[in-house]
Amino acid sequence: MAEDTGIGRIQPAPIIEEMQRSYLDYAMSVIVSRALPDVRDGLKPVQRRIVYAMHQQGLHHAARYQKSAAVVGEVMKNFHPHGDSSIYDAMVRMAQDFSMRYPLVDGQGNFGSVDGDSPAAMRYTEARLSAVSDELLRDINKETVDFIDNYSGTAQEPIWLPSLIPNLLLNGAAGIAVGMATQIPPHNLGEISDALIYMIEHPFKEKVVKEGKVSKVSDGEGEIEAKLGQTTETFRDPNLFYSEASVEELMKFIKGPDFPTGASIYDATEIQAAYATGKGRIVMRAKAEIEETKGGRFDIIVTELPYQVNKAVLIAKIADLVKEKKIEGISDLRDESDRRGMRIVVELKRDGKPQSILNNLYKHTAMQSVFNVNMVALSDGAPGLMTLKRILEEFIHHRQVVVRRRSEFELAQYKAREHILEGLKIAVDNIDEVIDTIRKSKDSDAARENLMKKFKLSEIQAVAILDMQLRRLAALERQKIEDELKLVRQMIAYLEDLLAHPEKILKVIKEEILKVKDKYADDRRTRVYKQKVGEFSEEDLVADEVTIVTVTEGGYVKRQSPMSFRTQNRGGKGVSGITTKEEDAVSHIFYTKTLDNLLFFTDRGRAFQIKVWEIPEVSRIAKGQAIVNLINVEQGEKVTAILTLRSKDTVKFLFMGTKMGNVKKTPVEEYANIRKNGLISIKLDSGDTLSWVVPTTGKDDMIIVSRKGQSIRFGEHLVRPTHRDTSGVRGISLSKTDEVVSMNKVEDPNSDLLVVMENGLGKKTKINAWKRQGRGGSGIKAAQVTDKTGEIVTAEIIDKDVDTLVMTSNKGQLIKLNLKDVPTLQRQTQGVILMRVRAGEKVAAATVVSSKDKTSDASSSTQE
Incomplete structure (x- = not known):
């Protein structure tokens, strides 16, 4: 019973009932009037009030800017009886191009930044509506929407806007209500428009309407009950439109969210599940590229961040990880962002492994983040979990x-x-x-x-x-x-x-x-990858392209584009092909493909395997990366033979040759699974080194050439196959002062053998000038070796698929020339000048390649 106390009437009530009723009233007020957007115009009440108040003030996109304080005051005076800071904060977000995919407010002045900087005070900034906002308000004066009295009863405001754009999906939404929250990602206008048109062109062929409810409808995959959460969804107007399009069909147009900050998202299956159910998680990754600097080091350049990641906080986090030594190999960290765009530079140490460091940045920082999708919105004043299809259908209903x-x-x-x-x-x-x-x-x-x-x-x-x-x-x-x-x-x-x-x-x-x-409509900013980020290998991002791999005696390796060099005439000086130490020299150079398996064989008879793309691609004059950063070679151990194997190759054996003239043949499948620490490929005599490894079919002829000019040709069938950890047999007999400089297989009996000597001379000789002999003999002369020619550097078989010679000096000079310019001479001749070398300079390596993007499966020449 009410009691008069002199200060008003007090109505006694049970506290439990009163708390329940009051909290429910509060909860519904927050849900309906604050935190959740309306599915029709995609706006929360405060956003709608800001747009409508600016419309009433005439602040359209072609009008003059007005002080933000005036806008906030108008909104607070007429429509939104809450604090001015909450109104200004909402308006600021509507103007931020890194928060909204299609900003609704055109701001002038400091409206904050991706670094988390606060906007300037509202008395300093100015604003007007953006052009897109005109589409939210179009036809509002034609009785297209319902109006209600404002909080004071002195004016009227729209319950929703007649929005011509599906703003809920275009700009997304985020809000925490009571007992529920919403998190809707932004999308691309062009893609959403295409999906809406597709839905309109594919209506339901029939509907079953009973007592104002659709009891069963077809979603394109069979009949299902139309449900929202646990409540059967009611359709009050049977004349409204529904589409038979499925989520899979809609995703032909809508590839996924399109965040204003760009970046990349992964896992099409998870994206589809989120669209089909209204809930899910989407993995986002920053856009980062590895660049080489002038000093031969590498930088990681970050130009796009995942949505809602604070750049300043990210940089501080990276700095902390480096300080705590959780990530090693970073020497400097800079923010070079300016008005042209974002640019975070992570400078690496000389021995830093770029890809490994980048992977660690993804793992330990917000460079890889998750967007938790929870598409909750208001439909006719009631909150509900929305699927992609339902949001689009609700928009079409709204437009109807x-x-x-x-x-x-x-x-x-x-x-x-x-x-x-x-x-x-x-x-x-x-x-x-x-x-x-x-x-x-x-x-x-x-x-x-x-x-x-x-x-x-x-x-x-x-x-x-x-x-x-x-x-x-x-x-x-x-x-x-x-x-x-x-x-x-x-x-x-x-x-x-x-x-x-x-x-x-x-x-x-x-x-x-x-x-x-x-x-x-504009271009998509966020790249979408179908794979899960956990299943997404680096190799999936690598194009299978022709590339040049160069290795030095000092243990440096690099990969570069063949476009780095131009073909020159015979006798040219070449261009600088690599920056080496004074005592270093190029030992191997050959063409291959980026997706090939690259096998390294060392002078100690061990074998290692990596992918070609794992070798950093650098400029023509860069020194490259130390091999020890790629494979676990021991101190003093040198790579002496390199070859590539493609999965489609029909190779049966690896035929090996040593500097002392021994040979060995092992089945290729014994090298299928090479451990990180390598495998033994051959047992060597004291003082001998493994220098060549050639893939063969078991029926090839082999030809061996020595430094002093001796050579021998024999059939590989004379060498029986043995296991990896075995010794070889004699291939050619040499004097104590001589050693082997090349070993090749003969695939075409009509091909030529190219001989290159250390003073730049060379020649071609018909391979049929070498008759088959038994293995182990001293052989015959391959060239006339004199002081003028210098000793033989290498000898290469010229098959019909190759047309270019690439030569490199011990000082890093490199030259490409057409093999047609190399004369064909008799076996016991000196040759002609192919490359002019300077005083103290010698030809260090040479290889024959194709200008038509063919690759060689033979190992390159040995070191000097």
């Missing part, structure tokens, strides 16, 4: 209502105008009688009554005749009235036909969507 209400408003306007024009036409057709009637009337009221009585006019028509100017009596003006009446009647017929045919309303909606797309 808007177009119908706009058409009804315009129809009423045109009919009113028709009514007036009909009266004016009667007046001009009977102008003399009208004038006489007006002249004889006592006053305007009497004139109105007399006109209505004599010509059977309505009051509105009579008033329009009395308001008509005398110039309308001219013949030309009479024709204008008739023309306008004809046009008005055409519009009435069009609008009546439109309202009578829902499919024509859908056609109007489709045309309007296309216009918006043409006006505002």
